[in-house]
Amino acid sequence: MKNIKNRFMKPVVFAVATALATTLSLANAAEENPLAKYLAVPGATVTLPVSAAKEPFPLDFVKDARARFENFHYQLGGDHALYYNGHLSELLPSGTSKPNERYLPLKAALNPKIGKEVTFPVKEGDLTLDEYAVHPNHRVQGVMMIHKGKIVYQNYPGMNPTDVHAWMSPGKATVGLIIAQMEAEGKIDMQKQVVDYVPELKGTNWDGIKMIDAANMATALQLEETLDAIIDPNSIIVRFFSAEFGFPNPATGKLDNWLDILKEAEKIEGEKPGDRFRYSSAVTQVFVLAAEKIDNKTWVRLFQDRVWGKMAARGPMLHHLTPDGTSVAHGLLSTTLEDFARFGMLFTPSWSKAAVDPVVSVEVLKRIQTAGKPEAFRAGAKYQGLIEDFGEAPKTNSLQFDAVFEDGALWKHGNIGQGIYIDPKRDFVGVYFSTNGYIPPYGEDKMPGYLRRAAKYLAGQ
Numbered sequence: 001m002k003n004i005k006n007r008f009m010k011p012v013v014f015a016v017a018t019a020l021a022t023t024l025s026l027a028n029a030a031e032e033n034p035l036a037k038y039l040a041v042p043g044a045t046v047t048l049p050v051s052a053a054k055e056p057f058p059l060d061f062v063k064d065a066r067a068r069f070e071n072f073h074y075q076l077g078g079d080h081a082l083y084y085n086g087h088l089s090e091l092l093p094s095g096t097s098k099p100n101e102r103y104l105p106l107k108a109a110l111n112p113k114i115g116k117e118v119t120f121p122v123k124e125g126d127l128t129l130d131e132y133a134v135h136p137n138h139r140v141q142g143v144m145m146i147h148k149g150k151i152v153y154q155n156y157p158g159m160n161p162t163d164v165h166a167w168m169s170p171g172k173a174t175v176g177l178i179i180a181q182m183e184a185e186g187k188i189d190m191q192k193q194v195v196d197y198v199p200e201l202k203g204t205n206w207d208g209i210k211m212i213d214a215a216n217m218a219t220a221l222q223l224e225e226t227l228d229a230i231i232d233p234n235s236i237i238v239r240f241f242s243a244e245f246g247f248p249n250p251a252t253g254k255l256d257n258w259l260d261i262l263k264e265a266e267k268i269e270g271e272k273p274g275d276r277f278r279y280s281s282a283v284t285q286v287f288v289l290a291a292e293k294i295d296n297k298t299w300v301r302l303f304q305d306r307v308w309g310k311m312a313a314r315g316p317m318l319h320h321l322t323p324d325g326t327s328v329a330h331g332l333l334s335t336t337l338e339d340f341a342r343f344g345m346l347f348t349p350s351w352s353k354a355a356v357d358p359v360v361s362v363e364v365l366k367r368i369q370t371a372g373k374p375e376a377f378r379a380g381a382k383y384q385g386l387i388e389d390f391g392e393a394p395k396t397n398s399l400q401f402d403a404v405f406e407d408g409a410l411w412k413h414g415n416i417g418q419g420i421y422i423d424p425k426r427d428f429v430g431v432y433f434s435t436n437g438y439i440p441p442y443g444e445d446k447m448p449g450y451l452r453r454a455a456k457y458l459a460g461q
Contacts, residue, residue, distance in 0.1 A: 035231065035438075038072055043080030045439055050139050050158025053082050053435075066091065071241045075230075077139075077416040077437020085141075085166045085416075085435050086159065088320045088334055092245070095327065096316040097304035099339075100356050104312035106338060107353075109150040111458075118457050120391070120449040123441075129450050133157060137441045139417065141165065142337040143432040145451070147458050149350030156337075158435070164318060164334040165433040168414025171333040172284050174303065174343070176400030178291050179215055180364040180371075181306060187294050190215065190371075197290040204263045213273040215399050217283050218376045221265040224278035226381070236265060240282050244332075246323045258285065258322055274373060277380030277397050284330035284400060292326075299327040310357040311346070313339040331414065337433055344422045344429035347410065365424060369408045372396030386411075389448040409455070411448060421451040428455040 039045055043065055057065075065080040069091050074084050084091065115130035122132060133140050133155045141158030142165070144151060159165060182188040188197070190212040195202045197211065209219050222236065229235040234251045242249060243258040262282055288299050295302040300319045308317050317339070320332035327333075335343075345354035347365055374396040377383060386403050387393045394403035394411065403411040409423040417434025430451030436442050 035076075038076060039078075039439070041068060041073060043068055044073055044076045044078040046078055046139075046437065046442065048079045048082060049136060050082065050141050050435060053086055053141065053158050053163075054156075054160055057083050070247055071245050072230075072238075075415060075437075076439070077435055077442065078439070081416060081437065082158075082435045085433070086163055086334075088166055088332060089164075089318050092320040092332065093323075093325070095298070095300035095319045095321060095325075097300055097308035097319065098316050099308055099311050099313035102312050102356050103314060104353065104356075105314075106146070106342070107150045108154075109147075109152055110154070111152045114145065114153045114454055114457065115155070118450060118454045120446055120453055122446045123444055129153070129454065130155070132446065132450060138444065138446075139434050139436040139442060140447065141433045141435060143447065144337050144341045144430070145454055146341050146345055146348075146350070146429040147455075148427045149345070149348075149353035151338075151341075152458065153454070154337075159337070159433065161338065162314075162336060164315070164336055165340075166320075166331070166418070167333040167335070167340065168331045168416065168418040169281065170340070170412045170414045170418055170420045170431075171329050171331045172281070172400040173410075173412045173420060174307065174333070175284050175287050175291075175329050176215070176368060176398075177346075177360065177364070178303070178306060179287055179399055180367045182291065182294060183367060184361065184363050188290075194286060194290070197293065198286055200259060200289075201263060201286070205265055205267050206263075209273045212371065214283050214286065216274075216277065216372055216376065216397060217279055217400075218274050218277055218373065219265075219280070219283055220268050220271040220273045220275060220278075222268055223262070223265050223280040223282045224381075225280055236261060237280065237282060244285075244322045244328050255323070257324065258326075259289065262286065275376060275379065277373075277377045277382065279380070279382055279402075281330040285326070285328070287400075288326060288329050298325070299329055303327075303329075307343075307346070307359055310359050311339075311342055311355045313342050313354075315339060337431060340420065340431045340433075341429050344420050344431060347422045348424050348429060349427050368399045368401065368410065369404050370398065372398030372404060389413075389446065390452055391449055392452075405452075409452065411452075413445070413448065417445045417447070419445075419448055419451070421448065421455070423452075423455045426455045426459045428458060430454060 065083045118129045142156045145153040243256045318334040319327035342354040346359045377396040417436030421430040
């Protein structure tokens with residue numbers, strides 16, 4: 001290990017004071033920055049390049065990161081998050097969905113033109129994919145593209161090929177898949193109410209919410225992950241995340257049950273279920289519970305039986321668990337980058353290169369592509385941001401995916417820079433992992449635009 005002291009001690013970005021003054025423009029000059037107390041914690045800001053994660057972290061660094069581990073500290077995307085993203089099984093109880101005993105290595109047909117000729121406008125200019133992937137402001141750790149079942153592009157600036165990494169919200173795509181499978185099997189009626197499948201929520205404001213509206217994150221409940229909610233320790237979403245991580249309620253010091261917290265969700269005045277896409281991980285977790293009840297198995301096991309156990313993956317999927325043993329499938333899943341890509345391949349014509357049996361039927365894929373409600377999607381807060389991310393407007397969100405395009409391509413993004421783009425028509429999958437936090441000059445994540453442009457490039461469009 002070369003020059004490890006310098007590698008970890010030499011700052012590579014601006015001072016913390018500058019970060020506090022500019023972070024997200026959250027506060028007026030006369031007001032205290034709401035993130036200041038969080039950013040003042042050691043390990044919350046960026047001093048390490050992502051390449052630091054390619055070698056073992058020093059023992060003292062690891063001990064400090066473990067001692068400070070909590071949801072908000074992680075989400076800031078600083079130095080400690082670089083450790084957390086690759087080592088969640090050391091921090092949370094974890095389960096494993098095992099792959100099929102048959103391993104099929106992915107063949108490579110690397111195309112260097114992709115990295116040199118695919119560009120997208122970012123704040124630093126019209127960077128090529130190669131330039132963007134290694135730019136220190138974007139903190140990409142790994143990116144891979146699969147075309148017609150073969151690896152055509154890969155880059156590992158901040159992780160090793162056999163390292164695991166947290167998926168964050170692309171994990172919601174696994175939930176969307178299971179929902180669609182169960183609907184196709186007649187086990188779920190999406191026109192029924194959520195409380196028909198999760199009776200613990202009966203007698204609360206979840207009464208009257210259809211499964212389809214919840215699956216598309218249009219519950220009309222105050223569960224949306226807005227910036228105001230995320231920085232408020234008393235908000236229901238912060239309390240929910242704290243409970244999932246096994247941490248006490250920030251306001252009361254009491255350890256709450258995550259489902260009990262969701263029973264308190266208030267209605268949004270003047271809004272009906274189905275009216276507006278309001279992004280919320282809490283809604284995803286309700287479907288995890290519903291699926292467990294339907295299959296009478298833990299999510300870890302049912303996902304193995306339905307998906308991962310049919311995949312010729314290199315390794316298991318790691319599910320990081322709540323204190324009651326529920327998989328946090330909305331975000332706390334970990335695999336290698338290559339196995340992340342294999343999951344996306346299940347939706348493409350080249351599925352047999354990634355699995356020994358089909359997982360995504362024609363019916364299931366069609367349902368995922370068409371279950372959304374475009375008018376509710378366009379009314380949501382994410383819509384304009386997605387147009388900026390891709391340089392074009394998606395058609396809708398659907399069954400836990402952030403976006404579906406007119407051509408059937410699917411997109412799911414995750415916090416601090418993770419993503420999966422699945423383009424069945426072009427037989428293309430693009431995935432990436434990052435530790436890209438909220439402190440300027442970081443935070444901009446334009447990899448989505450590169451992935452879609454690469455798919456079109458390879459299709460000659």
